Amino acid sequence: MNNKELLKKSIIIQKNMSGQRIDNFLFKNFKKLPKSMIYRSIRIGKIKINKKKTKPFYKLKINDCITTYSIKIDVKKKKIHLKKSIINLFLKNILLEDKYLIIFNKPYGFAVHGGSGINYGVIEIFRKIRQELTFLELVHRIDKDTSGILILAKKRSILKKMHENLRKKKIYKEYLALIHGHWSNKNKIINLPLLKRKDVTKKKKVYVHENGKPSQTKFKVKKYFNNTTLISVIPVTGRTHQIRVHTSQFGHPIVFDKKYGNIKQEKKYILKRNNRLLLHSYKISFIHPKEKTKIFITAPLDKKFKYCLKYFSKK
Template sequence: MNSTQQWQAVTWFEVDEHQLDQRIDNFLFSRLKGVPKSRIYRLIREGQVRINKKRVKAETKLKIGDQIRVAPIRFEQKEEAAPVSDKVAQSLLARVVYEDEGLMVVNKPSGIAVHGGSGVAYGLIEGLRAASGKKYLELIHRIDRDTSGLVMISKKRSVLKTLQDLLREHKIQKTYAAVVKGKVALDKQLIDQPLHRYELPNGERRVRVSKEGKESKTQWNVQERFMHATLVYASPLSGRTHQIRVHGLSIGHPLVGDEKYGHETEYRGPKPRRLCLHAMRLEIPGYPTIEAPMPEDMQSLIAQLRAQKADKVVAPVEDDE
């Protein structure tokens, strides 16, 4: 029996203490040998994967004793993940900005997904595993494919659990640099809008402001205003999909280069090469502050915006009263 034929019947798994708090997608990646990640994501999306008879999402966390049912997997055509080249793997390893015995932090380039699947042959985590040869590397969190910047990766399961707990408790502060359309009026503001995630008919995830959504807050601090855009440092106080992007759209200032949210909003500045969003700083309890410099493409865009004549940095004076 080959690695694909064995999954052509209903498959059951039971979760033990070793898989506690693991995401269902990561669990299935390691169990369904020979099944492409894109197929696994499709199975989850179509309800072919159930936990205790209930539909799940890719990010669903496992509990001890969970009964996982996977429907028969039919292979209409051969799907193979592309191998990670040595050049790509080593270039990703060179982007490690912090590492100790349990944590690795990587400055991800824009345009690469954090993991393979859903039509993506491989991602950051697969590249790092190939380059480092480490048996255990797991994503602690995710950022969008088009977003550049800091991604935390655990080298130990204990670190994974500890830092994910800190994320849930909002004790890790993440700061992003964003170039947004138009001049933002307020120097500082807290955007407090509930966000609801939904899927398009093709399965693509989108997010919108909705009363039915989850509580979501983002702190915006203006750094510099230009004729047609504003440089903002944004700190999400909750961890929702596309949060900064949709919150920007909600106040009339979508991100420059965003093809999903607010692309129809007028913008007369220089043409961007990519989504202008960069995860620039991580402040983790017990660790030094970890930073990633602004990527060259965003620096170039900002230089062009300055050349169009800018209102220089607005640094509000703190009032002691």
């Protein structure tokens, strides 16, 4: 395998480049560089913004200076070989597609993008399926363990407009979750700051912390079962693992949440091939960035989620 060294290089961000995350910018401009290497280079300071270390989610501004420092890369491009079943699953799960957007019902278990040991995610799969497109990017992200609505943009101008709408909270998102215990109707709005840090096992986790970022979630009870509650959840802010941490903090973790729940206590409930996190991005509505029409989309639950609801309704 041939190796090549990427020497020191500086890029000044122009108006048409601004507004996007630095990781997405680097993916497109250094296509031969593995995503895992990009993330590592940002983390250790081999890639800097204005001579300072940065984060992958940093949004580029006009006149920002990206500097890359001597990174060894493998010039062999990794090919994606997709099974026909995956292609068919993705095509079947498209809820809406036009010249500007793809709205997709993401299956549980798929990361939104590759990296950190994951060969490819939703964005790489769609780029393979829609090879005729010159531009395709994620508008937002949802966890690998969460299913439901995910939006992709086919044009940079559309991506920037959708990001602007997200910042201005003009995009309505609603989730469904099955949680342990009975959620109190008094807990309609939760305001708890969230902070990302490593736990004792050195894995990244989100905690309620006074130094965290402001985080607000709205809750509504849909149905009570004997030992669980089906709830509707509206994340007003969009922090990592926000819904999962807020429910867990009140003693009602989402069923089968391996990170914030107690999976040992759930062993008696775990069903064959059905121990998926019971969190689903259910509804979304917004004004189309180009057509100016009202878009309202509902993503149906998959068979596993429906089966679990039926199972827990009898417990």
